Amino acid sequence: MSEAPTDLSTKSERSSGKRGKGGGGGGSGQSRHQGKATGRARVQFDDPSRVARAAKAQITSRSIQQSDVPFLQHLPQYEGNTSISRGSGFGTGQVHPAIQALGVKYAQGVITGGHSRCLAFVNAMEEVFGDFVMTDMNNAQQIHRESSKLLNRCVQFVVECRPLSVSMGNFVRYLKEQIAHLPLVLSLPEARKLILEAIDLFREKRLLLPVNEIADIGSKLIGRGEKIVVYAYSEVVLNLLKQARTMGTDFLVIVIDSRPLYEGRRMAKALDEAGINTDYGLLNGASYLIHSATKVILGAHSIMADGSVTSRIGTASVALLAKSLHVPILVACEAVKFSDRVQLDSIAFNELGDPLQLLPSACERSADASLSELRDKLPSNLRMINMLYDVTPAAYIQAAICEVGVIPTTSALVIYHEMSDYTTSY
């Protein structure tokens, strides 16, 4: 989720200072990782001095607000997408157009979902570094400095449009490492080529290939006549189910959906188009829908260090109900979404959406519209919360399907550490 840019730079200083090149998986690996983790505190938005600092580093003119919900004041608030979509308020020219276009899409919710967001970001960064030029070629050190400055600037802009996803954070960390480890004597075209190669490798090995591998592994876990519960929309899960269908397995998918995003509709539509038998219902019918199911397969935003899973809000409830009905729960998640953070509840860190989305939309005619007339003048003692994620405790999840295989979610951290070593030894 959010990585404030100031944090990223402190962290990269720490790690580039400490780390030598190469060194894939030695005994000292563990302690290195621990040292790294402590440097990354998120901006707490109820801390005035940190907020002031963050405001100073801002590129766009979006205001930093505080929530009127007392227990959510430490979170970055939803600010509306007005300033960005109008294109005003940021020095155009300073940020690459590809990143600008991307930022608007993030802010408006045109690109959503961990996989798509990260892929779009990687593609945009490829464009950015493809156009990478320098004003002053005198100093060899300059390439390192300029390119990481460029990266920071792009990240800063993107974060202001919407907090980074875990996979995007992992990509930024990877790219920083790559830039830090560029050979000292390089011409600009050579440096550009190496960076582009690194980006391309990440896209292939960490984003595209895993989705297929997960589909391969996961589709074999679906037997004939099974009833699979899924929640909202997940690219990875959809792919897995389609693959199982392609293999000729006959099964039923039960899509559980929720207001206000209704992402499950997109899932149900895609499943229907793929010729898969599909049931569809809302979260209030979840206990009814799950009681006849044989498996639950969930997508994830991230798997954290203790094995708990952040995912679209509502996922935890589905997992909890499935657990209480003894239906096994699997999480399909690429290793790039693994994180070394921990979080006990869904409030310590989260992303907030537009609270007014909770008011019934035009297509929800049968819903109670008592509050719609108050839209612009809600009384101050009436608040609405629209959080985007929740945290599913590790104990509810039988296994994670990642590109490496089927693993317990508590082992995700092992892979995260191995992966970090691998990316630096590239």
Place this chain on the structure above:
Amino acid sequence: MADDLDKVSASLQKYLDEGMEGAQAAVQIMINSVTNFTAETIMGLEQELGNTAELIKSTTIGSSMEIRACLETFISAAGRSGFGGQPDVGLAKKCIVSAGEAVRDSIVESHQLIAKYAHNLIQDGSQILTTSCSSAVEAILASSVAKDIKVYVALGYPTRKSYEIVRNLQKLGIRSTVLPDSAVGSLVEQIDVVLVGAEAVMENGAVVNATGTFLLALAAKAVGKPLYVAVERYKFIRLYPLNQKDLRVLAPDSSELEPIEDIEPELKQSIDFFNPHVDLTPPEYIQMLLTDEGLLPPSAVSDSLIQKIYRNYVRC
């Protein structure tokens, strides 16, 4: 092919008759097949290893989870020995044989090591409930003779293998109380620990053992008693069943178990039996695995396995 199978089957039986355990016998056959290997290439050697393993798995004795896990351990030990990099077949054979012998010897020693590591877990005057027969459990109990322990053995219906451990304990001067599996619920509140062996340990730390083990685990959990599983390291296997049904796919039931003996044949023909020979105990029921590499929480199993898997994944 059928010939080979008979041969493997016969030599397995021979080793067992000589007093070896199944796993040891399987490893010995693997070692023999490498020693007797005559072809010229290392690739052929690799194939031979795979073929023999498959042959052993397709015998009745060799189809158990335990031996499958053991063969997996053997093959990965052979892989680690670096035989693939040797200049000639002779050297490669030597590598494998010495790795294999290490595995075989570790099996022999494992029980004593387990007993050593588990020693402090058994308190003076403990009342211990077990089922089926496990050499590792036997070793732990034998090393606790001086502690005035009381042993309860659930019968392990219908195989009644449990009498074997009762017999062996009796030789050591430990008197055990035998109970039918159906009496576990009535007994469990008065015991201190449940201690069982395992046929194999799955990737997530779940344990596969003789039917009845899960029932003991459920009972122990319900009254808050710890369940310890004494298991040799070679029994860790890369399988990930999600529930009992998955396990039955991985370990199909052998048909020889005759569940009910005292009924008239006509009735027997008109009823169906549900008679799995193993069941699955999920990791959340297990307090600790007592292995020859020390005491492990169930989650540690996957962590160590996964590190290896990931490195393989990245390599290829």
Place this chain on the structure above:
Amino acid sequence: MDTKDLEAAIKALSSHKKAWKFVEAFSHELLRGSYTDSSDVANTTAEVLKVVAVATCMAGLDNVRRSLRAVGRYLAGLAGNYKYVIGNVTRRVLKLVQETFDDPDEEFSIQENIKEALSLFLDEFNQTRDTMVTNAAVAEQIHSAEVILTFGRSATVERLLLEAAKKRTFEVVIAENSPRGDGHGLAKVLASEAKLEVTLIPDSAIFAVMPRVHKVIIGGEAVLANGSLLAPAGTLLVTTVARHYSKPVVSCAELYKLTPLFPLSTMADVKLLHPATILNEEIASEMPNVNIVNPANDLVPAEMISLLLSDNGGCSPVVVHRLVKQLYDEVDVPL
């Protein structure tokens, strides 16, 4: 009583023009779905049954019993969610009529006896709404600065919160209960009328917000004899989450919701509603083969409920079977 007897009884009743007019009027209202508060349904049912009983009691106990049961069943069949309430009120009236016939005041005619007994019952019954909320045990359940979570809008819970708001300030978190979204209405009332601090959340946020909550208060359409609660779909999700966080769950139900029936299985009592409320035709037409499932209710098992509040105070849900024995005659259980 099989269908034939039912039809015959209804037919016989239609000769009592005045009584039948009452029944018809009520059944129209039920069919139109104009009720949102079970206590209105219960009161009207009692009034209608009184008229029926008075009109038919001259023909003897058997006749009046048959008429009452027929009307009760007929109305319950039209009442959707309120069928348990109507059934229970019918059982109460049946018991009263039986008692009156067994031990009449000899000075008056049987008709006057019945009239008297049922009028007393109605007076008491009409006050249920007030006794329920003013009952000390009920108000005591919410203390100062507590955070209460409720699901959707139950008239019983609403009355209780409004009453408690007169005494002290506390916060309410309301899960909206999609697709009906009736939580919005409750949020509006509690915020503007009672001036409580109100937070409205989508159903998906129940798990995330539960750690902030002290107590969960829910309503439902019936409490079954084993103490389980038949409630709007989604309530089971709320109580399961509450159990995960060890938060107490208080269920509120007036006595007329106590039903002498046992659940058949966890899902057998679940009715399915029309799919259009969760997916309108336009969107549904984009996925023609998708089967849309819209269950109406959940059965919340008794062990998930910490406390049952009703007109005569609080009790553990496991004693419901005893209360039910006091309220109804065993013979009236199958209507």
